[in-house]
Amino acid sequence: MVEDANKVFKALADPSRRKLLDRLFEKNGQSLNELCLQHDMSRQAVMKHLDLLEEANLVVSIKQGREKLHYLNPVPIQEIYSRWIGKFEQPRLQALENLKQAIEDRENDKS
């Protein structure tokens, strides 16, 4: 799990790779050719970045005919969010839940 998170952070640390993810967010399921057209990088550089993104599971590719289509996979980012940010939200949610309970109790007392 820690190893997976390292790969994700490493993959996200590069602006060109984040740009590639943005491109896929705008239009999911692009081929290497499509991604190269929009990018001012060499085909080889785009390929290398895509490999790293796939390794981190941030991009998933599927073969369709002769082409390989690339899809944005935000699941690892969700995992990091849940692990590091979700837990900070928990006390706030609990506070809301307590408030709701208190209001409902008061309503019940009235009736």
Add this chain to the structure above:
Amino acid sequence: MTKVEFVYTTYIKSTQQKVWDALTTPEFTRQYWGCELTSDWKKGSSWHSVRNADGQTNMIGKVLESSPIDELSFSWHLPDSNQESDQSRVTYKLETIADTVKLMVIHDKLESGSTMATNISQGWPLVLSSLKSFLETGTALDVWSLKPCIAASTQTKQEKVGAK
């Protein structure tokens, strides 16, 4: 209308049988998904999803392909929409790689820019990371207290529109 598709993957330290069971058993889906997905998951059978929160049926469909523990494909739409164009398709692909299971979810035949496309693209990452946590640690994610179910938000919006 242009159709779009989304592909999600997660790697879960578990067995393929356990991942399959977690996806196809209502007692499990209610724990990490916030909904009970019920069917015998045989080709041609129907399936439906019932929200834990209020017991409402929020999503239905038919099983299109089923080869237990490897692949499952089903149609996916709101209970009140019968039009062919409203029906999207979900496919689970399971594969064992060493001591982990690679689970791929492909959701296609979605209308580009539709509420459903937006909701499922927010929902699947939540469902999959919750499922991973559920199988690896025994605890599903708390995210469901915020978003009880991917289908739930779609339904709520529909209801709101209907109420106006």
